[in-house]
Amino acid sequence: MPSVTQAVEDYLKAIWRLSHEGGERVSVGDIASELKVSAPSVTSMVRKLKTMRLLNYERYGGVTLTPRGRKIALEIVRHHRLWELYLYMRLGVPLELVDGEAERLEHVLSDDMEELLTRNLGDPTHDPHGDPIPSKTGALAPVEGIALGQLETGTHAIVARVSDRNPEKLRYLVSLGLLPGARIEVEEKAPFRGPLTVRIGGRRHVVGADLANLVIVRGAPAASRSKGARLGPGVPPRSGKPRGKRR
Amino acid sequence: MPSVTQAVEDYLKAIWRLSHEGGERVSVGDIASELKVSAPSVTSMVRKLKTMRLLNYERYGGVTLTPRGRKIALEIVRHHRLWELYLYMRLGVPLELVDGEAERLEHVLSDDMEELLTRNLGDPTHDPHGDPIPSKTGALAPVEGIALGQLETGTHAIVARVSDRNPEKLRYLVSLGLLPGARIEVEEKAPFRGPLTVRIGGRRHVVGADLANLVIVRGAPAASRSKGARLGPGVPPRSGKPRGKRR
DNA sequence: CTAAAAAGTTAGCCATATCTAATTCTGCGT
DNA sequence: ACGCAGAATTAGATATGGCTAACTTTTTAG
Secondary structure (H helix, E strand, O other): OOOOOHHHHHHHHHHHHHHHHOOOOEOHHHHHHHHOOOHHHHHHHHHHHHHOOOEEEOOOOOEEEOHHHHHHHHHHHHHHHHHHHHHHHHOOOOHHHHHHHHHHHOOOOOHHHHHHHHHHOOOOOEOOOOOEOOOOOOOOOOOOOEEHHHOOOOOEEEEEEEOOOOHHHHHHHHHHOOOOOOEEEEEEEOOOOOOEEEEEOOEEEEEOHHHHOOEEEEEOOOOOOOOOOOOOOOOOOOOOOOOOOOO | OOOOOHHHHHHHHHHHHHHHHOOOOEOHHHHHHHHOOOHHHHHHHHHHHHHOOOEEEOOOOOEEEOHHHHHHHHHHHHHHHHHHHHHHHHOOOOHHHHHHHHHHHOOOOOHHHHHHHHHHOOOOOEOOOOOEOOOOOOOOOOOOOEEHHHOOOOOEEEEEEEOOOOHHHHHHHHHHOOOOOOEEEEEEEOOOOOOEEEEEOOEEEEEOHHHHOOEEEEEOOOOOOOOOOOOOOOOOOOOOOOOOOOO
16 A cells, blocks of 8 residues: 655645635646646546545546545645744744745654644744644634735735745745734725735835735734734744653 | 765765774675665665765775765765754754654755754754764764773763664663763773663663663763763754845 | 637656565685 | 685566656637
8 A cells, every 4th residue: 555655745735735725626737737747647646646545536527635635735734834933933044935945844744843843832823924734633724814905095904924835926025024913004005906005114115916915914903912923033932841751 | 867865865874874983895785784775775776876976886895985975975964963953952852762853854954954053053063962063064073982881990971972873772871861961980890891880960870881882981080171062952042043135 | 519729648668766586706614 | 725605786576756749538719
């Protein structure tokens, strides 16, 4: 019986991501471009994953994850986002680089280590991009909020999430200060998907509609609940308790 | 031209380790048992590594690393030991588990991350077992000291290094408190490779000769230079500087 | 409704890294 | 000096994952 290799993990994660964002049913072509492999590679891997009962698949029919497949996918996503947060908070890895590093580390996280990371971070709920970290049981908090591009002139909001799909764009957004937790105000919004003029931390920036829609915000009445813990690197870490002998 | 895969890294590291401990020239059989693969696997990989100019090899003649091969091997060893120290100091991973975790992490450490790890640890020179961490240029400090089993009755010493080859034994040594930095006194040494009675942190233990020779110690006159920085987990970490935009 | 475009699949191949079984060296002991 | 045991190599097979080229099915547009 085939085992869960790194390739298997990559496929499951990609399929999960696509079905999470797009529809339930995922096409071979989408998987191929997500993973940057050829379509035939996807077909053959998908047939293998079917025999492993990790997904449902019929010829020409697209794929959906089975519960077992989703469970593994969410484990990987959990690993990925835990590493992202850890690298950002404890090692000061720049936000734009965090995804790439976690991409490799996600496959290398034992249960023991996962436990230590989690504790060290204080049972975190969100990664530094604002995406929710799946719980160990596979529960995933919904991303609440609306795209920045939807806001009307005069609105105040707090950034909840910044897409990390494109490192270049992310780098730019970060340079504007548009990262999770930031307070912003829409000073002006040009009509017809036009650019927004936003005020961030005292400075004014003009942001194109495409870029603005990578940013998810939630409403910010005068004082916002800071329940979600302000994110940011450089917070004094606590180390895991030194332990003596253990069983 | 073949690339440096994880398997290549594993072979180079194994060969380096064997030639470091045994002689310059390493046999196919030793590599096979070090990596727990069959001899034919080693032969074929070694032929490949030769074409990559990472080692010297003649049929039936054993192998030696070329400078290029050694450089890569030392990079991996550096990664391994940096991760070991980081996990031990900052995440509280128990000493007996640190090697296994690092075994997987060593292949996943970008230059950027290596830099951050190094800085976070304050340019460390030794891993938590007491082994020296190769410098980025490939320089490796010698392990100074003698085996604990060599000490005579009445001698005082400080543990410099504890072998991590056997996790079971290591776990036991750790449970005795026999870890790098510990002060010990030999209360009695039985003749003919007999067991030692040692005093460690106020408690007395009897240690067999085999076990005792996994421990390397250096002399401990009344006050020892604590130049080598006392090792131990739970030291307050400092996080990498948050950085803004960067080139 | 049908033909072309797009998407997906099959066929066949390559590279990596492993293994077992069979064969060939090497070097040691008598 | 010679045979033999042990080490190493060759031969040949397997598993994983990826690719291109050619073919089939589905979808879409006129």
